[in-house]
Amino acid sequence: MVLTSNDITQRNYKKLSIQVSLSGLSFCVFDTITNKILVHNSVSFKQNEVIDGQLWNAFIDNSILTKAYDEIIVLHENNINTFVPKPLFDINNIASYLQYNVKVFETDFFAFDELNNYEINNVYVPFVNVNNFLLDQFESFDYKNTNTLLVQKILDKSKNIDEKQVFVHLQENHFEIVVVRNQELLLFNSFEYNSPEDFIYYILFTFEQLQLNPETIRISLFGNISKEDSFYKIAYKFIRNCNVLDVSNQSKTHDVTEEDMLHHFILFNS
Structure with missing residues (x-):
């Protein structure tokens, strides 16, 4: 409680x-x-x-x-979400922001998170049954969509960096890609994958759509990834400036391994 x-x-x-x-x-x-x-x-x-x-x-x-x-x-943790600039946000029409991105139903419950210090709201569908179960366990709690924290932390990291940066958060069966420039959100998207080839295809497709040069743009990978696995190796093959996100300072602060910090990046930053 x-x-x-x-x-x-x-x-x-x-x-x-x-x-x-x-x-x-x-x-x-x-x-x-x-x-x-x-x-x-x-x-x-x-x-x-x-x-x-x-x-x-x-x-x-x-x-x-x-x-x-x-x-x-x-x-x-789900990708039934979309980011909406605050000047365009109307809580009375909250369901309309998602209907073109994902399949929603009239019975769905919609929520939104505000990103601290940024004029952006994240509109999403929470797990209502999970909230109902937890209400029986705790007197009260705060809940958020995982992608709220993901984008919040990446925007914070981009402060005073004027070139575009790409961040990829790899999870089991899906990954999120976030493109930012000096605390400006340029793109957020989520893709499902079955193989390293799917993984790199969607990344290179995003680069093409945003006219990002894989020879120069910096891409940081984190989540369920390491330099030894096939996902990092295939990304490194096609993108010159590819790295695993440096979490050494955060791992020391939280007193956890860097591997755990990468894997639980959102949870440990909550």
Whole structure:
């Protein structure tokens, strides 16, 4: 639960972040004084089984999820989202922003996140059943779409860098590509893939559409990737200035390995 009392004796200075997708959940506990990650874990869900029951099992198997926390953040991991400039945003027509990008239904519930310091809102469809389950576990919590944090952190990183930069966040079966220039969002898109060849095809297609030169544009890869795997190697083959995102400072701050920092970039930045 989230404690709202200002009595310092009732605070434990710990924050819980939970990232949920249809394939599983990951969570971590922060020490809010040192910003170190005290514990983190991942749970895979079985396909074709009700997600509510698997969430229940995850809470039983990981009793740390039932402890008291000063703050609880729930991250909904899906790509049913789109970014809308604030001057064009009308909450009364929130569903209209998604209807041309993804298949939506009249019964869908729509939400939006504001990106701090940027005139952008992220409109998305959260997992309502997940929220309903968690409302039975916690008194209150804040929830966001994972791509809100992804784009927020990338925009922050691009400050005072005037050339275009490409960031690719690789996950199981899909990846997000974000193009920025000095805190300006130029493109966000998400693609599903089955092979390294699919992966590089969509990246080079994006380069072509935005007229980005693969000989000069810098691309940073992170998520489920390392310099030893086939996805990095095929990207490096076609794009000259290709690298794995440097997370060394963040990994030291949070007291985790660089591999874990890359893999849980969104969760650990929540």
